[in-house]
Amino acid sequence: MSKVEAFRALHHHRAPGDPLVLPGPWDAASARVFAEAGFPALATPSAGVAASLGYEDGQVPADEMFAAVARIVRAVDVPVSADVEGGYGLAPKDLVERLLEAGVVGCNLEDSADGVLKNPRAHAAWLAEVREAAGDRLFVNARVDTFSCGIGDPGPAIERAALYVAAGADCVYPIGAPPEILPLLRAGIQGPLNVGAPADGGPSPAELGARGATRITFGPGLQRRAARALREIADRLVR
Template structure:
């Protein structure tokens, strides 16, 4: 599937029918999700970091890009890659590194350092440079971290989202936005809206009902899998 087909998955969707993108953390988990019939996947940086033995936000860029490339090679469906804040790479180099993995999309977050929100206009200008470098070759999911490290003000989240869409983002992702905020965000933001769900049908169904366009899971699936393996290990030791 090309990036244009991946982009099309986000548009013209019926109410209550969001695009659900599981979050593989390695090639094996990616195969499981693809074999289950999902049309595309979205890697979580925290889940990949855990699989490589790093804390979230500490994965060396070369290892992250290599991990994404292994996931892409393992499946016949398109993959979007969480590349955190871009690793300090210039826009053209960042775009080149992402495209070299075979990924058709990326997450780019608007916080930095130890949980500090970036200036929204400065970040929007940077996103515009990424869009210019990528042209139409990359689906950009702009993460809005207002509810993660900011004050949780929905007006700030909407203002940031609008700036990022104007800068060329294909979708915005107000990570950890409470479900009750979704109608406000949906009303204030034009275009696809990504929300995070827990690894349960009920969580997905609630976000679908409230108007999410796209649903991802962050590291939730990797942590669920590790919890299940932990239970198995404990049972074997009993």
């Protein structure tokens, strides 16, 4: 079984309360820590990688992001999926080629830009082109940004998710969805459901799984928590 096949299989036939937990490494060293801890796969966060490279989220040049992701992939044996934001303006075929060159098995793709939601049908058509170019070589996680853009009604998220699944997305990620509406999203969305979890506090991955999450990611939360811990160590050293 190839890495992408193994990664895809991890998302299916999961029991309620047992979601796939994917830590988000921001560099090779953190990736090794997570892999050595026994996680079966990893998912890079764009904001966490940006911080490690000295950029604000969304400001990393494409070449630097792909190079950073490739270093993470080389550091571990487990499958790695990459958050590549909105695709950096690359044509679907070129985006797929860059992802495969980096060695990843999947990607996150956002449906907003600069805080503004994209036209869902146009975005679905673009996702379909990504799917066609990738074939079965990449696991496509389609992010749904309605909640992060201030729309609390789950209806638009469910509608967008349906378009993206029909376009060939393997999973959808309604980022920022409140935990209490996860059962509604689960009932209205076909296929695997990615849910973001806090790095500390809030519902546990098992609790989110019981509410309908198939997989759990943490965005930049783990990188930020590690940075806080390092800051505390630094503060003690200078006293």
